[in-house]
Amino acid sequence: MSALRRPPVDVVTVGVGLTGSILGLELAEAGLSVVGLERGEARSTHPDFELPGIHDELRYAVRHELAQDLSRETLTFRNAMQQTALPMRALGSFLPGEGLGGAAVHWNGQTWRFLPWDFETRSQARERYGAAALAADCTSQDWGVRYADLERHFDRFERVYGIGGKAGNLRGVRQTGGNPFEGARSAEYPNPATPESHAGALFTRAAAELGFHPFPIPSANMTRAYTNPYGASLGPCVYCGYCERFGCEMDAKASPQTTVLPRLLAHPRYELRTGANVVRVNLDPDGKHARGVTYLDARGREVEQPARLVLLTSYVFSNVRLLLLSGIGRPYDPVANHGVVGRNYAYQCSAGVTAFFEDKVFNPFMGAGALGRAIDDFNGDNFDHAGLGFVGGGYIACDSNGARPIQSLAVPDGTPGWGSGWKRAVARYYTRSLGIRCHGSVQSYRTNYLDLDPTYRDASGLPLLRMTFDYHDNERRQVAFLAGKCVDIARAMRPSALSLPGPRGHYSIVPYQSTHNTGGAVMGADPTTSVVNPYLQSWDVPNVFVIGASAFPQNAGYNPTGTVGALSYWAADAIVRRYLPAPGPLA
Amino acid sequence: MTDRTPESPASRRAFLQSLGVAAGAALPVAGTVAAPAPSRPDTSSTIAPGPAYLTAEEMRFVEAAVATLIPADELGPGALEAGVADYIDRQLASPWGVHARHYRQGPWGEGAPQQGYQLPLTPQQLYRAAIAETNRDCLRHRGRGFDALDRAAREEVLTALEADAIALEAVPARTFFSMLWENTIEGFFADPRYGGNRDKIGWRLIGFPGVAAAYGGLLERHNEPYRVSPVSIDDVRARLVPTDAHGHPKHVPEPPSRETSR
Incomplete structure (x- = not known):
């Protein structure tokens, strides 16, 4: 059928970003032949992220050069089922990656572990607050894996990615200076915490005054030169303030390029193919076994790559879309409320406050993507939700992650929108303001889901993915509560003015919020409500694994990368130790 | 034109x-x-x-x-x-x-x-x-x-x-x-x-330095304004400013006359 057929391999990974590089290396080292198919181009520190060109806000932060090129493929979006979805024509709310390394090239580096509670949201919320704690249309569920199962994989990922931080809970013993609410860790972070900026120091003092528990945000920006377990050498961060939306000139931000790819690309059993856009997983006629994948190469030719094991290791949207295009798993039908693929799409619900000062100066251009201080007092179930009308929560943080000017011009409320008054305010307050933000969880709902769009197609004629998503009352109450805490902390700093967040309306795809899209191919212990089993293995096609934030049944109040990394090692471990000796369903 | x-x-x-x-x-x-x-x-x-x-x-x-x-x-x-x-x-x-x-x-x-x-x-x-x-x-x-x-x-x-x-x-x-x-x-x-x-x-106007220097050690100096002559990408390419081994420019303090206009 295909014009070209490549020699069979043991494993093919669809996408070579954070998850694809880890799985590729772990399986190559286990003795398997692996081909990594990456739709974008190869990218590396030299020459792509070198100075001075990488410090270009317009090119990378505003024009999104390292993010997905929507002219070839985007998704469509609507808030509700009765609307017509329209294409996301420009990047805005989130920034998926495209080339080698994926979004883990242009991320900030905030590397959290989800709370033990986050993996058991449904059962824990109902146990503590009763059956009515979750709304009738809430489809949040337990993950089928617990924090304790994942702990050593979190630890492994943190060592590979060189995370800097301060433990708050070492084997159940509380540690001064860390996050007292975190799940027990088996070991301290491999690197020290980030230094404290002026803004961070003010936040720490104000939060402590209010009785909260501030600590340094866990950081993939290297706080010292570091060599990881794969022998990759990372440089020390110089706090230049160009992390999110940029590559790092210092090899100081953990990314596939700086942690895993050096060893992987040199591995004799690994082959990387860029410009390879996978369009379907090929199944046997009975639909229960994958034969490999078909991709379009850079010349537009269809190429078949046979493989014994197919790993979907792309961004959330590509994982879900490829399942739908390939007919793996039953597509979710929100009307009948059955089917699984596309179910439980979630995101984050965040807000912030800006504090302005007359008597303080910051140097907001100094910093790093994960340089900041946070509190976790109002995340997960770390506080009593009785009477609050919501479940979940989020961390609250003050970041010093590099205020590039085009996108960092906060002015006090009441400032004219342009003209001399505006100019005076930006000249005055660019160095005299700081932001405090909350980073909230989003539960899953029957009406928030992904499917194939009936109208719009990508450059090769395949249907685009369609997102139907809006915030629900649970998230609106939660973000109002968290924003109130942000304001309390900001007030305790005694600023001269505050810009307050307004009430949360509909979700909009326009302003940047976070590249923390989750779900659609969620994990669980019940095949009627999950696409993959607790080992991230397809219930329907056991030689297909789907790895990434697509597996999150709902989203927690944290950046997802730490948990994505832990799930990658968890799945790799299951494949090597359980699947390979006896290929077949693991659950 | x-x-x-x-x-x-x-x-x-x-x-x-x-x-x-x-x-x-x-x-x-x-x-x-x-x-x-x-x-x-x-x-x-x-x-x-x-x-x-x-x-x-x-x-x-x-x-x-x-x-x-x-x-x-x-x-x-x-x-x-x-x-x-x-x-x-x-x-x-x-x-x-x-x-x-x-x-x-x-x-x-x-x-x-x-x-x-x-x-x-x-x-x-x-x-x-x-x-x-x-x-x-x-x-x-x-x-x-x-x-x-x-x-x-x-x-x-x-x-x-x-x-x-x-x-x-x-x-x-x-x-x-x-x-x-x-x-x-x-x-x-x-x-x-x-x-x-x-x-x-x-x-x-706002005090942004442009292409960043290596700021290690400076970040911890709280409430001290860092005002330097800004450096552009082409300044570095044209070698108008000295740089470190990674290409970070060495910033020089901004002439004080500019401060008075703010």
């Missing part, structure tokens, strides 16, 4: 006079005074001659608009002096000017605001249509084109565009205003290699 910067439009002269300032005298204007003269030639502010996309008439509109949005005033030069009109012209001639990285397949529908930009118009088409229509509206109601209006009238027109109070056929007035204002901010604060932020006027 080959060297239009020193040729201030009549409208700029008029509004400078309205500030009680003799044009080209007290206010720093690009090509004449411009913030402290760089000790070495600043290649980043060299502008290729001639418009890249806009016609001469459209260029006058954009110059008048950006001079109103970020005016020259007691804080120093504004967007016109910073070359923001040149920046916009060049951006319109770049891949962005045809939304080369946007999804541009139909069908085209209007949608809800939460669904984002849904116009089939590229920035090139949008600027062309909206400038022509706004100028026609100015001629009809004010007897002259936008760039010939005085400052107060230009402010009124921009305010009306922002509030969607001028009915344009091709494009919602608010959409045009948003794009114009976003592009003005970009041109005022982007690296000078794109034709705006000439002499790093935008960066000097």
